[in-house]
Amino acid sequence: METLANLESFVRSAECGSFSAAARRLGLTPAAISRNVAQLEANLGVRLFQRSTRRLTLTEAGERFLGNVGGGLESIQAAIADLTSSAGAPAGVLRLSAAPAFGRDFLLPLMPGFLARYPAVTPEWHFDNRQVELIADGFDAAIGGGIELSPGVVARELAPAHLVLVAAPGYLVGRPVPKRPEQLAEFDQLAMRSTQSGKVRSWMLQGPKGERMPLEQRPRMLVNDPQALCSSALLGLGVALLAVPDVLEHLESGALVRLLPDWHVDAGPISLYFASQKLLPAKTRAFVDHLVEHAREQQWPRRFDARGRGLI
Structure with a gap:
């Protein structure tokens, strides 16, 4: 009879695609996970994974075995979790x-x-x-x-998760208040470059009567962090599109002003x-x-x- 530790190490390694990720999830070392899987393979007499320095993939036998044991393991863990959550204090x-x-x-x-x-x-x-x-x-x-x-x-x-257009009151002095999204082209725009894709994300503004209009951005300055973007707006460098939680405190204090209050981005x-x-x-x-x-x-x-x- 296989131990629960061996089976769990196998299933989590298959789900995560690596022994290291499975180890983080289970609170064990990668060596312990690898050892448990190797013991399972030795007991079954079949190879469950193809191992390389870059990735871990299931063999045909491994895929078949995962399909047979995965649901049973989840049921056992569900029973254990239910008992623990009912009888034990969170820890x-x-x-x-x-x-x-x-x-x-x-x-x-x-x-x-x-x-x-x-x-x-x-x-x-x-x-x-x-x-x-x-x-x-x-x-x-x-x-x-x-x-x-x-x-x-x-x-x-x-x-x-709504985003709104904001700027510092000092930046808006002497500038006309925009009435429509297309008028934002007259303002210095601050934008954020994605750390994942390296691109400036395009956004769709939603208006008061179901109107939708793309936000045309020609950034005067770019950053790669939302807090840096908020700080840039607070410094009066231009108009920024930011999530409501990131600017709520500044809007309430008056440090930032919302532009186009009838328009927002729904993320x-x-x-x-x-x-x-x-x-x-x-x-x-x-x-x-x-x-x-x-x-x-x-x-x-x-x-x-x-x-x-x-x-x-």
């Missing part, structure tokens, strides 16, 4: 991913209450503007937008990503419930919505 390291600005301004403030409520949980925050692969990168949960829903991952919407939802609910350990379930409750109490859906709400 352990909780690996979380979020964008730096959103994490600092809206997620870290949750931590005093969360840690007081769950003292045995150790949150490990990773703040990065890139989109993570939740399972392959070994995260328990991630907060952001546009993360691919790979098998075993679910998303829970927290608020809309989809801000979501909380985590593994299938049936497999959630107690620590992850505790965080999911805590964050969803906080978002509701702080009225994130209303505060982050740029449509017809008089956002300054």
Whole structure:
């Protein structure tokens, strides 16, 4: 009879495509994962993976074996997770991913209450503007937008991800207030170059009566970080398109002014990503419930919505 550790090492390695990624997910060393898989192969008398220095691929026998054992392993883990979450208190390291600005301004403030409520949980925050692969990168949960829903991952919407056009009041002195998106060509435009593609992303503005118009950008200056883009706008260097959470504080204080208040970009939802609910350990379930409750109490859906709400 094969051990659960050997089977889990095999299944996670197949899902992640490498022993290293599987090790991060399971909290083991790559050597331990490799050893478990090698033991499984020796016991079965077949090679399950083709190994190279660059990638790990399943053999034909490996694919067939994964199809036969994958569902059974998930069922066993679901039973263990259900028992643990019911009988045990949330505990352990909780690996979380979020964008730096959103994490600092809206997620870290949750931590005093969360840690007081769950003292045995150790949150490990990773703040990065890139989109993570939740399972392959070994995260328990991630907060952001546009993360691919790979098998075993679910998303829970927290608020809309709307972007608005902003500028510093000093920059607007002596300049006419734009009434239409095409008039933005008369202003210095600040833009962000994607760190992943190296391109300046094109955006579609949505108007008050269902109008849609591409945002024509001829950047006066480019950066590769949303906080740098916000800082550039605060310095009076021009007009920037930024997510509502990144500029909400500055709009409320008057440090930035919203342009074209009837227009915005809809970038989809801000979501909380985590593994299938049936497999959630107690620590992850505790965080999911805590964050969803906080978002509701702080009225994130209303505060982050740029449509017809008089956002300054």
